[in-house]
Each structure stands twice: as C-alpha cells, then as structure tokens.
Amino acid sequence: MGKIPVAILGATGMVGQWFARYLEDHPWFEVAALMASERSAGGVYGDIVKWNVDGDMPGEVRGMKVHPIDPAVLRSRGVRAVFSALPADSAFVSERLLAEKGFAVFSNASAYRMDPKTPILIPEVNPSHISLIDGQATRKGSGGYIITNANCTTTGLAVALKPLQDRFGLRSVVVSTYQALSGAGYPGVPSMDISANVIPYIPNEDEKVERETRKILGTVTARGTVRPGQFEVIASCCRVAVRYGHLETVVAGLGKDFDEKGVRSALSGFRGAGCAGLPTAPERPIIVRDEPDRPQPRLDCDAGSPARARGMSVTVGRVKKFGGKLRFYLLSHNTVRGAAGASVLNAEFAKKRGYL
Ligand SMILES: NC(=O)c1ccc[n+]([C@@H]2O[C@H](COP(=O)([O-])OP(=O)(O)OC[C@H]3O[C@@H](n4cnc5c(N)ncnc54)[C@H](OP(=O)(O)O)[C@@H]3O)[C@@H](O)[C@H]2O)c1
DSSP states (O other): OOOEEEEEETTTSHHHHHHHHHTTTOSSEEEEEEEOOTTTTTSBHHHHOOOOSSSOOOHHHHTOBEEOSOHHHHHHTTOOEEEEOOOHHHHHHHHHHHHHTTOEEEEOSSTTTTOTTSOBOOTTTOGGGGGGGGGOHHHHTTSOEEEEOOOHHHHHHHHHHHHHHHHHOEEEEEEEEEEOGGGGOSSOSOHHHHTTOOBOOOTTHHHHHHHHHHHHTSEEOTTSSEEOOSSEEEEEEEEOSOSSOEEEEEEEEESSOOOHHHHHHHHHTOOOTTOTTOTTOOSOSEEEOOSTTOOOHHHHTTOOSSGGGTTOSEEEEEEEEETTEEEEEEEEOTTTTTTHHHHHHHHHHHHHTTOO
C-alpha cells in the first residue's frame, strides 16, 4: 500500500519544522506539500527556512517549494490530510476552509479546541473523543474534519492525570509551570527579557490549561459533545530560559485515599488503550523516576521509545503524599508530545479508526 500524501501548514515555523522532522521516513505518511504565509510563498524550503531543530533538515523537504495555503495545490498533489502549525487567527480561517473542502485537518492551533464538536485528542487518554468529528457539519458534507491536539502545557498534564483519575478520581488540580522558550515559536521571547530572568506570565496560557484539561478528561455525552471533568484546575504558567521541555509541578486532590506506591504503580503501569501498533505511540506513555532531582528538561526531554516515539513519553518524579494531597513533577517535550508528535499520533489513530 502506498503512503498517504500529507501537507504541512505553517511549515517554516517552529512546530512546522518539527513536523518535517517527525514525518521524515514515516511508514504511513509522506510530505507532498509545504505551505506558509505569503512572506514565504514561492521560496524553496531549504533556502528560506532558518532550521532550528536538532540534526539536519530532512532531505525530502529541502528542495520543495513553499506555497500559500491553496486547496487546489493540495488536490493536485493528492493530499488528503494536513498538519497545521498555523497561528490561531489564520488557523481559524484556513482550517475551516480546508475541512469544508474535504481535507482531514490535524491542528496544533487553539482556534477550534473548545468547539463543542471538535475533539482535543490524546489517543492514550481520551480515544472515544474522536467520535465528536462525526458531528462536524463538514464531515457530513465534504467528509473533511478538524482534530486538535492540546496546548503544549496541557498535554503532559492530561497524560499524567489520566491514570490517577481512573484509579482514584480527581477533585482538584493546582499546576505551576516552567515552560521552555521554544513554546513561544521562533524567534519567540526577546533575549533581553528572558536572560537571567523568569517571566511569570504567558498570555492566555493559564486559562487554556484550565479549560483544555477539563475537556480532555471529560466524557462524551449522547449529544456528541463533551461534559468536562468535574474537578477544579488552577494553573500558574511561567516562561524560563530552557530550550525544550515544559516542567510542571502538580498538587492534586484525589477522590479516594491513596499511598505513594499505588500512585507510582498507576502512573508507570499506564499504557493507553488503543494505541498499540501506532508508529509514534510510546511503549510507556509515562516514565516514573525515583531520583530526587528528576525530571529535568536536559536529561528527560527526549524520553520515549521506540526511536520514532522519542520525546513522546511524559516523565514524572518527586511523587509525594502531603496529608490528603498528592504532589509530583512532570516533564514533557513541548514541540514533540505537545505539538508535532501529538498531531502525527492523532493522524495515525484516525487512520487506525478508519477516518483516513
Ligand atoms: N511552539 C510550541 O511548542 C507549540 C506547541 C503547541 C502548539 N503550538 C501552536 O502551533 C502553532 C504554531 O506555533 P509555532 O511556535 O510554530 O509558531 P511560529 O514559529 O511563529 O510559526 C508560524 C507559522 O505559521 C505561518 N503563518 C503565519 N501566518 C500565516 C498566514 N496568515 N497564512 C499562512 N501561514 C501563516 C508562518 O509562516 P511564515 O514563516 O511565512 O511567516 C510559520 O510557518 C501556533 O498556533 C501555536 O500556538 C505551538
């Protein structure tokens, strides 16, 4: 069987480059088109992109021309699915347009995450949420649809909370974050602002973490929408001078009594039903470390195996019980588990479920 031709929207940006890396030699998908703004359109990818991902630019995209977003170009290349790394405002227009034209859109942008008929999908966590797309008007018409992945901070948090919710129930979540610079795209935060500094504010981030976590961990109703998880989330998000990897401290109120051993076993035993055999699914979605000084961005960002799932595992450490509350730290790779890798995994899951 031939590979499915796909396109990257926002291919020249931070997440777009990670898509190019993640789709290199993918067993099911091949990059057939690269798209960005009018600023980049007409240029050759290898000439105009300031490559910012570790390792060399993949050979398969180096000589490709960058196009503006155009369904006709996508059709001429046989593209059926697009990976979107567009800013939210242009995603709002272009993703809807492409879904209307019959394309499957796998989006990193926030534009449609809170739409009642659009899932924020993490296949290990909420596989049933993919059914939301059956309610999208475009799916009933042209067949196109939009599936989003969560904000890069929310993803690691939701993965770590899922086995705790299943085994103990969740009452409250207080999360404080130490977020990498790459989460702000390229060139991102000015060096004069972040050098020798921590910035205790990322626009709209606290709110995104609060509402997206509850949607992801909610349940699909008979009306084909999501009833959010019935627990409180309070998020305090900071930017720190780290290149990749969002570190988070979590204090959770659980629904029943627990001990640290039971929490460790729930976390490390979590596998994520339904992802077996997907090329980008990590064998262990959560890796629990016992060392007192882990996880760290530099040491744990790339956790995950097999090789294609590098960076897809969430690392948890410093698990401790304080009275009725649980405290732990987690780390996840923001541009992989929180962006490009997450979208590619969503597309693999959609294919497995017959949506692609
Ligand atoms: N960075 C992360 O860790 C992360 C994680 C999760 C989600 N996200 C989300 O992913 C999206 C991309 O983030 P990023 O960090 O990659 O941003 P970025 O580095 O600023 O890249 C933005 C990309 O979008 C293109 N673009 C901008 N306006 C456009 C338009 N009107 N039409 C077509 N293309 C346009 C840019 O093309 P030009 O080069 O031609 O301007 C560039 O390729 C955002 O929605 C962001 O919130 C980011």
